[in-house]
Amino acid sequence: MPAFDYSAYNSAGKLVDGVVTADSERHARRLLKEKDLLPSTLAEVSQTAGARIRRGREARVNNFDLSLLLQQQAILIQSGLPLEDALRMTIEQAETDKQRRMVESWRSEIVEGRSFSEALRRSPYKIPPAVIAGIGVGEESGHLDRVMLRLAEDLETSAENRKTVTRALIYPATLVGTSILVVAIMMVWVVPKITAIFASSNRELPFITQVVIGLSEFTQQYGLYLLVAIIASLVAFARLLRDPVRRQRWHELILNVPGLGRWTRMANIADWSRSLGVLLNNGVPALAALKISSAVVNNLYLRSKMEAVTESMRRGSSLQKALEEQQVGSGFLIHMVGSGEASSELDKMLMRVADYYSLRLANAIEVFLKLINPILIIFMGMIILSVVAAVMLPIMDMNNMV
Numbered sequence: 001m002p003a004f005d006y007s008a009y010n011s012a013g014k015l016v017d018g019v020v021t022a023d024s025e026r027h028a029r030r031l032l033k034e035k036d037l038l039p040s041t042l043a044e045v046s047q048t049a050g051a052r053i054r055r056g057r058e059a060r061v062n063n064f065d066l067s068l069l070l071q072q073q074a075i076l077i078q079s080g081l082p083l084e085d086a087l088r089m090t091i092e093q094a095e096t097d098k099q100r101r102m103v104e105s106w107r108s109e110i111v112e113g114r115s116f117s118e119a120l121r122r123s124p125y126k127i128p129p130a131v132i133a134g135i136g137v138g139e140e141s142g143h144l145d146r147v148m149l150r151l152a153e154d155l156e157t158s159a160e161n162r163k164t165v166t167r168a169l170i171y172p173a174t175l176v177g178t179s180i181l182v183v184a185i186m187m188v189w190v191v192p193k194i195t196a197i198f199a200s201s202n203r204e205l206p207f208i209t210q211v212v213i214g215l216s217e218f219t220q221q222y223g224l225y226l227l228v229a230i231i232a233s234l235v236a237f238a239r240l241l242r243d244p245v246r247r248q249r250w251h252e253l254i255l256n257v258p259g260l261g262r263w264t265r266m267a268n269i270a271d272w273s274r275s276l277g278v279l280l281n282n283g284v285p286a287l288a289a290l291k292i293s294s295a296v297v298n299n300l301y302l303r304s305k306m307e308a309v310t311e312s313m314r315r316g317s318s319l320q321k322a323l324e325e326q327q328v329g330s331g332f333l334i335h336m337v338g339s340g341e342a343s344s345e346l347d348k349m350l351m352r353v354a355d356y357y358s359l360r361l362a363n364a365i366e367v368f369l370k371l372i373n374p375i376l377i378i379f380m381g382m383i384i385l386s387v388v389a390a391v392m393l394p395i396m397d398m399n400n401m402v
Contacts, residue, residue: 004028004044005101008037015040017097061125063159065099067152070131074148083144084110101125115139129292130275131155137282147282154278158296161267161358168263168365172372179380186387187212187219194391205394212390244300252301259368263361268297269329270357272306277350287314302328319346332356 004025007017016037022028025042032039069090076086087107094100102125109119117136120127131151138147195213205213241247255261275296279289290313294306305326312322320338323329333353340349 004042006032006037006042007040008032009040011036061102061127063155065096065102066127066131067155067159069099069103070148070152070155074145074152077145077148083116116144128155129295130279133279133284133288133292134282137279137284141283150278150282154274157274157354157358158271161270161361162298164362164365165263165267168368169260171369172376175373175376175380179383183383183387184219184223187216188223191216191387191391192220197395206390206397208386209390209394212387248300248304251299255299255301263364264299265302265329266357266361266364268299268302269333270354270361271296271298272302273333273350273357274354277347277354280347280350290319 004020004022005017006020006028007015010016020028020031022031025044028042029039032042072090072093073083073086076089077083081089084107087103087110090103091100091107094103102123105123105125106116106119109122110116114122115136116139117132120132120135134147134151135144138144141147191212195209195216241250254264272293276289276293279292280286284292287310290306290310294303294310297303297306305328308326309319309322309328312325313319317325318341320334320341323334323337336349336353337346340346343349
């Protein structure tokens with residue numbers, strides 16, 4: 001039974017949005033009429049999401065939202081509810097319209113007789129392949145609730161790793177951007193008005209004042225052109241990165257950047273190890289698990305390495321040897337993988353590797369933030385102090401003359 005997105009006016013004349021399940025569009029309109037709603041727009045969920053994809057706005061899924069929904073389904077199934085009833089209850093209690101539409105799209109496929117994994121695969125919302133594969137194995141083994149709880153934990157941890165790296169970059173970038181904005185305002189509007197006083201004095205100005213006046217004049221004359229050039233360069237760079245080959249080279253360059261490259265490598269290896277460990281633990285065949293886990297890696301250069309590892313495994317190589325050949329990760333990863341293969345506990349060893357790299361990433365970024373924050377504050381303070389000194393020194397010199 002399909003689901004329909006609607007916008008309708010209620011009895012108070014207020015426009016409300018929602019999702020309704022019906023056999024057809026005509027049936028959906030009748031159901032809305034029974035609720036005293038006057039439809040303004042009505043379209044099937046798959047069509048509206050497909051339109052977003054065609055317009056370039058793919059119906060992406062937030063990992064935290066997906067983790068929450070999987071946890072809810074697992075708890076409801078553990079309490080004895082059938083999957084369809086669990087989905088319907090989740091729709092009624094959904095926190096956002098996007099969550100409601102997404103779950104409704106799953107339920108509409110299940111009502112038509114498809115499995116949960118097939119419903120996720122056919123959903124207009126992009127579900128990670130690792131989740132679909134895990135759900136499929138959970139359905140076959142009869143342990144769907146436990147598999148969903150494990151997948152939800154995996155999604156949440158992976159999202160937290162990405163958030164950790166982003167958080168490390170946002171604060172310094174915000175501080176630097178704010179300081180540049182403040183200095184630019186001073187150079188364009190404040191400094192010219194004050195330095196105009198010095199022009200009539202016919203006195204030699206301090207060197208720092210001459211430098212600041214020169215920067216102020218340059219900013220007034222060429223600042224707008226410089227801003228336009230920077231924006232144009234960023235747009236051109238973003239267009240260049242649409243090419244997969246250029247994007248892969250850029251991702252390779254990122255891995256060689258001190259600090260950032262190490263964080264990126266740790267975050268991606270942690271995601272890959274955790275995804276592979278969860279899939280193997282849930283019974284997914286090794287080659288299929290490796291292929292799915294490679295898609296989890298965001299860095300395209302590392303992803304190509306992981307795909308090469310999968311190809312080596314397909315030819316009969318061990319995972320440890322394949323990782324050594326591709327020079328992926330550190331000796332710790334290779335040693336743990338080797339130990340896991342020897343003891344037939346590869347899934348557990350991979351989970352330990354993921355926890356190890358996640359912990360290292362969190363500690364490294366915490367140390368970085370503790371070091372960079374005072375350094376940036378001192379650096380920006382010195383810049384602002386220099387501007388203030390450039391203005392105050394001539395004024396103090398004029399007062400001494402009086």
